[in-house]
Amino acid sequence: MYNNNNESAEINDAWIPELFKKKKPVFITQAPKKTDADAKHNKLGATSELWISNLFKGYDASRVANDKMAVLKEGRVIHEIMLNDLDSTTIIGRHPSADIQLESYKLGMLHVGIIKANQNYYVENLDTVSGTLVNRKKIPAGQRVLLRDGYLVDLPGYQLRFDLPSAPSSEQDEPLELEELDEIPAFFYTPSIKPPPPCPLLSNLIDARDAISMWSEGVTTLRVADIVEETHDVKTFRFVGETPMLFSYKPGQFATFLLPIDGKTVQRSYSMSSSPSRPHVMEITVKRVPGGLVSNWLCDNVKLGDRLNIRGPSGKFTCFEYPSSKMLFIGAGSGITPVMSMSRWIADTAADVDVKLLACFRTPNEIIFRKELDLLSARHRSFQVGVTVTAGWQGTESWTGFTGRISPQMIQMLAPDFMERHLFMCGPEPFMDSVKQVMHGLGFNMSNFHIESFGTARTAPGAENAAESLKLSGTLHKVFFSKTGVTVETDENIPLLNLAEAHGIEIDYSCRSGSCGACAVKCSGDITEGTECAISKKEKEAGYIYACCSVAKGTLEINA
Structure with a gap:
């Protein structure tokens, strides 16, 4: 016996005599094949003989002829057995002498018995370790359960489905007092449930x-x-x-x-x-x-x-970083995109923020999000939008908005309380330089002035004559890149990110304007940061610099 449990031993002992009766058919086996003589010896009588025999016993001939048991593995039928072909007792398990021999992890040597008596069929669990399920409920060891049409018996690795078309309905039976399992063990087959087809509305x-x-x-x-x-x-x-x-x-x-x-x-x-x-x-x-x-x-x-x-x-160019109840957004060309993101957030969430938005484009035909900008003013009481165009245009369309570059008068007309606002601006460098001068002239508190821009494209890494391509001038300093073991010269004008790229040294980056922090790298030595550098005090204390907006002021060691 593979199990030392006393109860299991008693149950199996009661069934052992069945193994030594006259040999019965073995329908599924991985044991050595039987000889032709064995097969002939084990073969039951012809169907007509069985029909006559059952008739004289008083059995319903149409019923016994159709009763069958299907053996399933992974949900697929691998064998069908006519129940008439079985003796009064049939043992299923891994034992070589079992009537139906199956092989599977956790399946017992003598796992389950099928009993035929008085035109009824019963299943009895013989295994106390893994157990047997009937309709996904666990049978106590040694208990017999009357089988009805459509009943499903689970064994480790297999299922037995009973087709008993003439059996009385299970509604006539006493309720099965079987154990409900909170979770079906993994060694029993559980069909995978396909998700329903997605709703076109993505509910x-x-x-x-x-x-x-x-x-x-x-x-x-x-x-x-x-x-x-x-x-x-x-x-x-x-x-x-x-x-x-x-x-x-x-x-x-x-x-x-x-x-x-x-x-x-x-x-x-x-x-x-x-x-x-x-x-x-x-x-x-x-x-x-x-x-x-x-x-x-x-x-x-x-x-x-x-x-x-x-x-x-x-990126750190976001109204979340500088919360205020009054804001002035300025965008030019495609620089309207981050401004639009912040505007949509404030509008969608009905945030208690008063917003003045000033957008600048060359011509009316080039206004990005034109209809949505009109709707912001029309549908949200907290928004006022102004648009200015800077160039002449061809066509029949009339323009009644602002014209010309952003001026002090334009700012004062749209937002007379501009001194009380945080200003967020994005656009081309010349445009932003011009607006900076306007706001300086108006006496604006530049600590409330927040900008976003993106620098030039990446320098081709590993230029053959890096020093010449960088055009170094003035005071030179040594820079040692510790990870790559490279020492190079630089001046006090070349951003350290550009220096690294020119010598084929990889430093990650995104914005190249000092706002995102992707190029943060550890550095020891004296550097100068650009005014646009948004590095935090905490990052500085940890020894980091932003390589895109830092230049050398002495000998450096960079962890790259």
Whole structure:
């Protein structure tokens, strides 16, 4: 015996004599094959003889002829046995002398017995370790259960399905006092339940919200769900996760795209124009730049259903960092995108914030989000939007808004209380320099002035004559890159990120303007930071610098 349990021993002992009776048919076995003589000896009488025999016993001939048991493995029928072919007792188990021999983990040597008596069939559990289930309820060891049509008996690794078409309905039986299991053990077969087909309205995003993954830091693959033509040279790309995903980020932040262009992976950062108040999608809005590698590739090559890799979210240009009850947003061209993200958040959440938004474009035809900007003013009492255009245009459209570059008069007209506001601005460098001068002239508190811009593209790494390509001048300093073991010279003008790239030394980055912190690296020695550098006091105390906006003022050691 494989089990030393006394109860199991008594149950199995009672069935052992059945093993030594005249040999009965073995229908499923992995034991050595029987000889032809054995098969002939074990063969029951012809169907007609059995029918006549049962008739004289008073049995219902039509009933006994159709009763059968199907053996299933992993939910599929592997054998069918006519119950008439069985003797009054049939043992199923792993023992070589079992009437029906099966092999499976956790299956007992003498696991279960099938008893035929008075035109009824019973199942009796002989195993006390793994047990036997009837209709997914556990049979106590030694108990017999009357079988009815459609009953399912579970053994470890197998199922027995009984087709007894003429048996009385189970409704006539006493309720089975079997054990309800809180969890079906893994060695019993449990069919996998296919999820229902998705609702076209994606109601599962509400019904099963807790099961949806959250967008987080690191590289993620997203699918292009829609492409919107905003103007003749601007497109909005709408992304969703490959499986449902919630996009959680701060309005105004950006994501970095890792794009396969001309056999290389090119990184480029774009502010998200969408708002986390609409968390099931993420959007960026891209304006073509003449000669621009990435903007033109996106607009010309990306189509619905494409998959793109992104890293993020990143950036500190967000109204969340500087909470205020009054804000002034200024955006020019595609610089409207992070401003739009923050505006959508405030509008969607009905935040108690008074917002003045001033957008600058060349012509009326180039106004990005034009209809939505009109709606912000019309539908939200806390918003007032002004738009100025700076160039002449052809066409019949009349323009009644502001014209010309942003001026002190324009600021005072739209937001006469501008001194009480935090100002958030994004746009081309010349535009932002001009607005800075305007605000300086107005006496604005520049500690409440927050900007976002993105620098130039990455320098080709590993230039053959790096010093010449960087055009070093003035006082020179040694820089030792400790991870790569490279020592190079630099001056007091070259950003350390550019220096590393020129010598083929990899330092991660995203914005290249000192706002995101992706290029944070440990450094010892004297450096000078640009005024745009947003590194925190805590990061400085830990020995970090932002390589994109730091230059050497002495000998340095950088962990790169």
